Amino acid sequence: MAIGIILNRVFRLKSNPLLEYVSQNKEKIDKCYLIIPKEQFETESEMKANYYKGSLQKFVNELNKQEIEPFIMPYEELIGFCKDKDIHQVVIAGDIMSYHHETYDILHQNHLFEKASIKVVSLRANHYFKLNKTRNHQGEPYKVFTSFYKKWRPYLMKRKEHSYDLRDIAKIAVKSQQIIKGDYEKFGISELDAQQCWSKFLDQDIENYKMNREYLPEVLTSQLSIYLAYGLIDIKQIFNDLLDNYDKDEQNYEAFIRELIFREFYYVLMTHYPETAHVVFKEKYQNLEWSYNKGDFKLWKEGKTGFPIIDAAMGEINRTGYMHNRMRMVVSQFLTKDLFIDWTWGEDYFRQKLIDYDAASNVDGGQWSASTGTDAAPYFRMFNPIRQSERFDKKALYIKTFVPQLNDIDAKYLHDTHKHQNQLQSQGIELGKDYPKQMVDHGKSREYVMSAFKALD
Secondary structure (H helix, E strand, O other), rough: OEEEEEEOOOOOOOHHHHHHHHHHEEEEEOOOEEEEEEEEHHHHHHHHHHHHHHOOOOOOOHHOOOOOOOOEHHHHHHHHHOOOOOOOOEEEEOOOOOOOOHOOOOHHHHHHHHOOOOEEEOOOOOOOOOOHOOOOOOOOOOOOOOEEEEEEHOOOOOOOOOOOHHHHHHEEEEEOOOOOOOOOOOOOOOOHHHHHHHHHHHHHHHHHEEEEEHOOOOOOOOOHHHHOOOOOHHHHHHHHHHHHOOHHOOOHHHHHHHHHHHHHHHHHHHOOOOOHHHHOOHHHHOOOOEOOOOHHHHHHHOOOOOOOOHHHHHHHHHHHHOOOOHHHHHHHHHHHHOOOEHHHHHHHHHHHHHOOHHHHHHHHHHHHHOOOOOOOHHHHOOHHHHHHHHHHHHOOOHHHHHOOOHHHHHHHHHOOOOOOHHHHHOOOOOOOOOOOOOOOOHHHHHHHHHHHHHHHO
């Protein structure tokens, strides 16, 4: 029997269920083709593309060290390759949501394989909970996080990680003899790097996680979202490590566990309701008359809103391919509430730019900000960007990092530039010339949002 192992975003040698499957079935397999479907990126996503290519290349190099040579090809060539090699069965991670293009989702890929009469074996690789096990008493998916968390938190336990001998796989794996074009080694991250970063976080930083997770000037979080987005670490290992050390600091460990369960919650929701990637979850708000002002959207993307905290966050994503979690909520709310622009526009921009982009988390996060999703922020809860700046970046260190033209301005004047325009001018910044004026009046925007939502209640 010839089989194909589709290594889509499971870039690890340790505890990989796809490799374990090969090892467990080696007696039945004559030829094993390890295949990495290569994602395609738009020109706007160059930084993200380079990171992906670098991580892929590092994974391939590690496979090569084990005398395993995978076949690398665009998603569009998968079916043709399988037919050419007489592959009638593929093994694929069945819990991979889109990390760049929706067509890479398991739902779309399953359909294509089934249409070609190729059997699909789906394995859970990057998520913890089984979809069919996470329903409420009515047999429906949980739509409120708190209920999901209370129900499934007790089911976290030490679980056996996947094990196998890579030598067994190398014996039956067909060598591709492919050479990767281009050198992307300086980009991305390897499995070893991810493991070391995770160990360092557990040793040094998790004890201050609850406090540090809101600290803007520096990245003091685990960066685990990146490792999980590329399948560099098994989620079972993550939970095992957390449970092993839980008694050291229950408060911070539980706060971290809660965030991971949030990720599981969003994944479950997105899988059951894939249409919510494009349509608001709450039907009563499907007729909201969003603004589609391209000029306003452009200013938001470029970080030229006149609100330094917003502009800093957009500077961060445009410069680094990352954005602080707190600021993802703040800038999303600014887009959907202050500018009243369709949340899907912002979500798509995040898709293009974020290195750790996760469709489920970002779609549900976008709908949370827009007050249109399940478990969303009520529409009357609307972040004031000035208050957010004062609270989370009091000394303006984050602002000055990503809006460098404001470096020499006293921090107290940078939270509300409209109020302090005279002081700004005395320190060398003229609004409208050296730095943009505030593009909206937050108070008036709030009034408009309240009336728009109330009209549909």
